[in-house]
Amino acid sequence: MTAENVCPPAFLAFAHEIADAAATVIRPYFRQRLEIAAKADSSPVTVADRLAEMTMRRMIEKCFPGHGVRGEEFGTSNAEAEWVWVLDPIDGTKSFASGSLAFGIQIALLHQDAPVLGIIDQPITNERWVGQRTSPTLFNGVPVRTSDTARLKDAIVYTSALEQFNLDARERFSRLAAGARFTRMSHDCYAAGLLALGSVDLLVESNVFDYDILPQIPIIEGAGGIVTDWEGRPLTDASQYETVLMAANETLHAEALARLKQGQIPRPRGLPLTVTTA
Template sequence: MGGGLLHRTQPVLRRPLHEPDAEDGRGFPQSLEAYMMTAIDMQHLTDLAREAGRIALSWFRRTTVTMKGDATPVTEADKAVEACLTEELRRAYPDFGILGEEGADMDKSARFRWVLDPIDGTNAFAAGLPVWGISIGLMEGSSPLAGVAYLPAVNDLFLADLEGPATLNGRPIHVIEGQPITPQSIIMSAADAHLRWDIRFPGKVRAFGSCVAHFCYVAAGSALVGLNTHTAIWDIAAAL
């Protein structure tokens, strides 16, 4: 996980919104107007994720899955949550692009882009299982900058930008390092991993059905590794 939950090396978005017309030798814009910076309000993103979570919970255990043309599942909750996220992010950050799993695709040429998965783990959500999440990632090109992943049914909120350590419910988290693998060690796995790989892990294998949950719990030290298949950028953008 790069700009989202694991790697923290420099401030997020302390750069101009638009490419400057001219630059000095260090890559900084020469005009005063071009020095105008933008800062992402992480509290706003947290509040937005929680509001999206309230919308999702209003549909939880009372909706059904339909299949899209690409053979992936969707519910009315997915659509309602993405509409909420798209509307608010468009209002708050009009210069940013938006890419969402359920169809949002705005300003492809924008330097910064929100990447959304309104409900990561749609099958688990529709089945009434608690591990599914709302994923909001911010990217500059292919580089992740910030992310919020919220699992409303268990009220776990993961937050990360480039300024400091990733957090779970406000507390810093870190991956497992330097520990031996034991029968109690856990890895997170895609539900169909046993059909693809010969997994001979001596510990325990868990499949929650949500890519972002798998990676976030790895980041929090709950598991050693997350294995996922059929992964799209919106599945993982918040956790990169």
């Protein structure tokens, strides 16, 4: 065990504090009639997103002024710091704004650009996943494990937003979905939590941002899962977030990769993409 693999206890305790603070900000806005604005990339944002991130950023700046912060809503400060907090105040804003529970607060702590801590918090149901390098993932304080589903035909596959896939990625994903037990959409970070619990077997994403995924990596890996791009490479470069594959175990990961890799296992002409949305 090396120093770069360990999140100091004080930083872990602080991560819980900022997650609690963000949850307190968000709860009063849930299932209220909110103005939904559009950001430059046309993605939605609400006052709850912005206030939650602002609250967390101010706490970090006060308690750890030497740390960097990278947030979805307010960008990056002190990017070259040894320790950098990555904040996604509401991952799943579309779900939040429409009254669905399929959203969460996401927090990652990077040490020298590597994620050593990840938190997913569902502030309405009071569910919290915590992942750390070298430690088992905890769900509300209890260790959890990914599933032992080894065959794609038995696997439950989730993806957040099929409309974000380009034509090539959609074709590749359709090969995977055609061989799976069933597929569902629109759970964002909550799907990663379900994967860590063993309820979901594969999570496949395309055209996402690092702040969407970085908090999930320690959680999935700490529960026994695997996180790579669609070529099987660890996520170490910003360009790799065009394709992300999270799998419950190595055997299932290998079969999923075979379906997703470019040019393998051609999809029969006319084969429909089966995606369950209800």
